[in-house]
Amino acid sequence: MIESLISTNADYENAVQLHSIPGFKHDSAFIIISEIGIDMSQFSSSKRLCCWAGLTPGSYKYDGKKKSIRITHAGVYLKPALIQCAHAAVKFDKSPYYKKKYESLVKRRGKKRAIIAIARMILTAIYQMLSTGEEWAPSDLYKIDMPETLVQKQKDKAIKQAMKPLQKEGLLPLNEPLAP
Structure with a gap:
């Protein structure tokens, strides 16, 4: 029914x-x-x-x-x-x-x-x-009910952590700013 x-x-x-x-x-x-x-x-x-x-x-x-x-x-x-x-x-x-x-x-x-x-x-x-x-x-x-500023912080942190191994290998300069 x-x-x-x-x-x-x-x-x-x-x-x-x-x-x-x-x-x-x-x-x-x-x-x-x-x-x-x-x-x-x-x-x-x-x-x-x-x-x-x-x-x-x-x-x-x-x-x-x-x-x-x-x-x-x-x-x-x-x-x-x-x-x-x-x-x-x-x-x-x-x-x-x-x-x-x-x-x-x-x-x-x-x-x-x-x-x-x-x-x-x-x-x-x-x-x-x-x-x-x-x-x-x-x-x-994971995106549900998450403020936009927090999402951006997480993205920036992920980019920064991904760049560390490249900097250790010498593929990127050590103090290069993040690309937007």
Whole structure:
């Protein structure tokens, strides 16, 4: 019945293309779209959507000290669906993007926090897909919600690090300025 309702509306049919994300199936896409909808203009950024879904840690202030506490209790239906998708994405071998991210996070944060981080990454990708209409591309995920000045700093740092071996070999002068 849900599929017949979605097939009559072209906007929803395009939104169900979320199953291109590793770990997603049509059922997961139905649940997530029914919770957040397809209009992302109600959320000003992906951070707002993640906060609404309950995937961000709360903060607690007392005596001038800030403490980060557990994730919030929001997103009663959305959060479990995203966590289930995150578990599936971590085990998906055909596209190991989330698997590699999970493995690097587990070392530092632990299994449960790493799964929450992967669920948040997936929700950020969903926000991007629904707001721009693009398909899921793991190489572009680091650019989401990143200020332009930070992107430029990272590019300059990468160029500087790439020039160091050339300068050691004598192929470039030592104090040559970066080319724009």
